Amino acid sequence: MTDPTDPTGPPPPPEPGPGPGLRTVHQLRALTVELDLLAAAFAQRHGLHPTDLRALIALLDAAREGTPATPGRLGRELGLNSAGTTAVLDRLERLGHVRRARDPHDRRRVLLEVTERAVALGQGFFGPLIGDAVALVDGLSEAERATVLGFLAAMREIVTRHSGTAGG
Known part of the structure; x- marks a missing residue:
């Protein structure tokens, strides 16, 4: 019988590698890191804060869904309060990426729209x-x-x- 405390004994068998579930999680993590780096490069190249990019994506998703995009909806989606949402929209509007317009059916409500310029920038980079x-x-x-x-x-x-x- 081999004494497990004997340093001259055989080495323990190697531990098995990660199973398919853990390998898949590691691939997802690696993909997420690469996508985050790509998004950060786009944001930096175009003078955007990461939250600005998330806001543009949220507004484009709303347009694809046919859902009116409002500052309130955007704030909820981004987890921002009213002041934070206004700051994001001010930056995006100043850069020419977003337009604010009054809802023609309810003049109290503001609708948000991503400009053609912003769409073209995104398509040029991510296309x-x-x-x-x-x-x-x-x-x-x-x-x-x-x-x-x-x-x-x-x-x-x-x-x-x-x-x-x-x-x-």
């Missing part, structure tokens, strides 16, 4: 990445696409659930 990603997804079978979409939706739910408990 090739988006094109490559679309081509990758288009090359998948219908079943693979359904699996990927289901996985991403479930991961988003998990992250959203945990974001309320982060840091505490």
